[in-house]
Amino acid sequence: MEPVSETFTVDLRRLTVLRELQRRGSLARTAEALHLTPSAVSQQIAALSREIGAPLTERDGRGVRLTGQARVLLAHADEIAAQLERARADLAAYGSGGRGSVTIGCFSSGILGLLPGVLRGLAERLPHVRVDVVEAEPPNLFTALDAGQVDVAVAVDFAATPPHTDRRYSRDDLLTDVLDLVVPAGHRLAEREVVALRELATETWITGDARSCVGAITRAVCATSGFTPDIRHAVDDWAALAALVEAGAGVALMPRLVRPLYAHRRLAVPATEGEQPSRNIFAAVRTGSEGDPVLAAVREELRASAAELTTLSA
Known part of the structure; x- marks a missing residue:
């Protein structure tokens, strides 16, 4: 050579x-x-x-x-x-930055809980900017960000996510999303105010695919509590997951971001003993793009929506 x-x-x-x-x-x-x-x-x-x-x-x-x-x-x-x-x-x-387009890549529960407020804010601030939303999770989300297929990535910190030290991205930490324990209304622990997760070691669990953020976090939280969950149902659709819990098919951890999907169901939501399981949600853009006025507006609206959700869930 x-x-x-x-x-x-x-x-x-x-x-x-x-x-x-x-x-x-x-x-x-x-x-x-x-x-x-x-x-x-x-x-x-x-x-x-x-x-x-x-x-x-x-x-x-x-x-x-x-x-x-x-x-x-x-x-x-x-x-x-x-x-x-x-x-x-x-x-x-x-x-x-008054015209153009922007694509936001985001995980499913973020689209449900976080993005509606962002989209409303952007429609008022930048009425001539087209905003597209793509559902994606790491690592594919960051491949799309690198390739310019998405301009803003909204993600959860877990094993498949680039580390904080990755110089390719400029990050905004948005909020800490609590994972609620949900059990069927007639469950033996349904009337308890506080439950230790290890008390559910012998239960059937319902969660997402192991490669998804909640699927990975559920497994990690259970491991920290001293057991490997018996996962009988792998479901990535939150409404379907809540329906399975309501039907008595198992127990689950569900993100508070999608609480409207399960608040009306016959479920019990006891607090978990000790520190509540949670996940960190952040936004990222390609390093160097921070000065783009459209991206700056998207990041501001993401922070505002996250702050409102944090206040409501306090």
Whole structure:
């Protein structure tokens, strides 16, 4: 391979593929996330390698791993992406941000509980800006954010979410959403004001897929309480989950954001002993885009809606 030249060109689309390979760890998972074939991902990485004159991957058993040169390039990739976002934001600010479009990616219960207030506020502030909402969770949500398919990501902190130290994103912590324990109205613990979660170790549980935020958090909360939940029903639709609990099919943790979906049902909602289970909800934009006036308005409305919800649930 040719030595690294002092003047070389980097194709930003190929750089995005390399960043995704770093996140996903394999060609197959990268291809799935970017809707490409593994062969196309390999070709993009090989082309980028030729552009910069340095190897970017090496064989690792049946897969590949990033080289030291790839990690050096990726350290600069964050700064390159951020600078491009700042240029985009400056151009948007020049035009005052009164027109255009913005796409918000958000998890399902956030769409139900948090976004209605945001959409109403944006309709008043920016009536000529088109706002689209896409339901998504990490890691796919952040792949879409990186690719520009969404402009604002609203997510829950859990294992699949980028860490706070990830320089690719500018974050706003929005609110702490309590997870309520819900049991059928005739349950043996329904009349109790306070219940220790470990008392439910032998119960049938209902929760979302293990890869979803509440599914992962439910499993973690139960593990902290000293047991592995017996999950018989994996349901990601909150109204359906509440209906199953009401029918006596099991117990569950449900986010307070979707309380309107279960407040009218024949359920008991005892407090849990000790600190209430909860999850942190945050918003993120690409680093460098903070000056975009439309994105700034979206972030302000998200903070205002979160503050109102926090007050109502206090």
